[in-house]
Amino acid sequence: MNKIKSFLRVISIFAVGFILFQSAAAQSRVDRILINEAKRITNDTFPVFSETPKGGRIYSVNQPDSKMLKAVDDGLAELFAIARKHKYRNRLNYSDYTIFIAKADRTKDNNGQYSPDIAVAAAQYAGTIYDQGGYIYAAGMVLANNPCAFVIVEHTKGFQRVADVVRYEGEHLVLYHNDRKLFNKTADHSQGGGHPILR
Numbered sequence: 001m002n003k004i005k006s007f008l009r010v011i012s013i014f015a016v017g018f019i020l021f022q023s024a025a026a027q028s029r030v031d032r033i034l035i036n037e038a039k040r041i042t043n044d045t046f047p048v049f050s051e052t053p054k055g056g057r058i059y060s061v062n063q064p065d066s067k068m069l070k071a072v073d074d075g076l077a078e079l080f081a082i083a084r085k086h087k088y089r090n091r092l093n094y095s096d097y098t099i100f101i102a103k104a105d106r107t108k109d110n111n112g113q114y115s116p117d118i119a120v121a122a123a124q125y126a127g128t129i130y131d132q133g134g135y136i137y138a139a140g141m142v143l144a145n146n147p148c149a150f151v152i153v154e155h156t157k158g159f160q161r162v163a164d165v166v167r168y169e170g171e172h173l174v175l176y177h178n179d180r181k182l183f184n185k186t187a188d189h190s191q192g193g194g195h196p197i198l199r
């Protein structure tokens with residue numbers, strides 16, 4: 001009897017270990033796809049993995065400043081608060097979000113204001129006011145709806161802007177998982193409309 005019990009315990013420990021191993025392997029497979037997509041869009045590499053104090057997942061060009069990580073948490077906290085106000089329940093955990101911190105392709109906007117942005121292919125923004133000649137400057141960009149992933153840009157100051165960008169990119173993802181109709185209506189800013197979407 002005791003022997004069977006302890007044998008079963010070994011089996012169940014092994015099974016749990018196996019499941020954990022499986023999900024870690026699946027996670028790293030998904031991460032590799034996200035990393036490739038982030039590379040393709042930004043032309044950067046993302047060798048550094050870290051987590052925010054609240055558990056947000058970060059891939060970055062350089063070791064992120066603690067102020068950057070805190071700003072990400074602040075942005076997600078604002079996002080989750082506004083989402084709860086709208087009775088949304090899905091994807092309101094910090095660990096649901098994978099955020100890529102890219103290198104800035106410019107640090108000042110056309111008015112000379114500090115504005116670290118990435119240059120991305122114009123795509124549907126070609127010919128709009130955003131078009132800079134085949135590319136547009138963006139403060140952030142959604143990489144994948146499921147799992148939730150987006151790109152932001154390294155800042156050395158003005159961290160409230162980082163929190164805002166996180167909240168704004170996150171809006172698209174929260175809407176995708178909680179209100180598909182509003183998501184579809186607001187996903188493409190080339191047709192007008194901006195952030196915040198949720199108030």
Ligand SMILES: [Zn+2]
Pocket residue numbers: 168169172187189194195
């Ligand atoms: Zn947007």
